Amino acid sequence: MKKTYKLSREPEVLRPDLCIIGAGSAGLSVAAIAASFGASVVLVEKSRMGGECLNVGCVPSKALIAAAQQAHAFRHAERFGIGSGDDPAVDFAKVHRHVKGVIAAIAPMDSVERYTAMGVQVIQAEASFTDGRTVTAGGKTIQARRFVIASGSRPAVPPIPGFDQVSYFTNDTIFDLAEKPEHLVVIGGGAIGVELAQAYRRLGARVTVLEAGERILSREDPEMAAVVERALRREGVALRVGSAIARIEPRPDSRFAVVLEEGESVEGSHLLVATGRQAVTEGLGLEAAGVESDPTGILVGRDLKTSNARIYAIGDCVGGDGAMGRFTHAANHQAGLVIRNALFRLPIRWSRAPIPRVTYTDPELAAVGLTEEEAKAAHKAIRILRWSFADNDRARAEGATEGHVKAVVTPRGRILGCAIAGRHAGELIMPWVMALSKGSKVSELAGLVYPYPTLSEVTKGAAVEFLKPSTQNPWLRRLIGLVRRLG
16 A cells, blocks of 8 residues: 655745834835845734725725815805805715825825835735744744844723613724714714714714813813814814713614713714823744834834834834834834845934824914923923914915914023914925924024015914014114214
């Protein structure tokens, strides 16, 4: 009788320069830059290419906000002599198609095909470390020279009794909603919560925001957050601050009631949980790799290396002091730093770059550097410079006079921080970001030539405020008098 033998195949071993776990903004940026330098790259992604930003975050939310802005403009066009001021007919199915269409238009830039064409080997599977220098994924063993964990984050759902008895959305699922909510209840008054609350209100839904803290946008300067709060209330968003939740109860016809600790109930038709995001670390085999983490995410040093010097962590999965606010632009910045160190051994310190943040409400709220409270805690003396959009001619012409610039500087004019609440604040913050990055003084911003009439002149207005006290200097006045006598 002839014996048959089954040949065992050893797992394929890949030895690239870099192995990146996660194909969100952070991971894709590292892969693209490294491949452009000719490095060998393996990119592992267990879910969708593009990660949170493309599929359920920045891209769909801004597409929805843009649709809501059109509806808002239609309602208020009468003040410019156009239309009748009637409510627009909002077709939620078409709005939904618009959002999905924007995602589909951008998706090819993040696709497997594009990265494969760059020379990146993409493995669509779950990755897990088996030891400090080995990852397995999709039946392959990867022993890279360096690893980059960019596993991203997921919505954080608080342990409120009753969540398991009702249906609810997070920002990962809300963009699948193709119908108008009768009454959308938003739990959480952070950036995601207030952005989507305003958008759905402008699209015709009744909206209530429940925030357990004393105010919305608690991480921002209260003076600037108040500008956004006034706008939301004026548009009909019901804001309930200091509203701690006791439980959630189901109601007939798929409705629900959010029961507050003081006993009052808020009933709604659709529930959105917007209480932040948490790092994705489970299943990665961090312990086997010798990578330290805590409940906030993976811990890194200022060089973005984990406790295993071969492994970096960037983007939303980073916790502790290394977290940079979970912004796409911060993740992209970290990606560039990792390339410098991993491929060229150049020293890096991620904390040096000022990272701006923007809340995309209308008006927008953008900020960079220290708030007034933080600056007072760190410096003996500061000056606050303000300039209102109401004093800007372009804002007057466009009927967008709400908001102001608030800059925090030292008595000698060194910029410590700036916040802008107003039209296009996210664009207008960039001169302040540049000034902070270069260590410039506010007088340098005052000395720039700004095109007229543009909203950018609000920066000049605030910067010139720093110079005004010098006009009262008695020595300067004596000098003017001397020049006058000289003819």
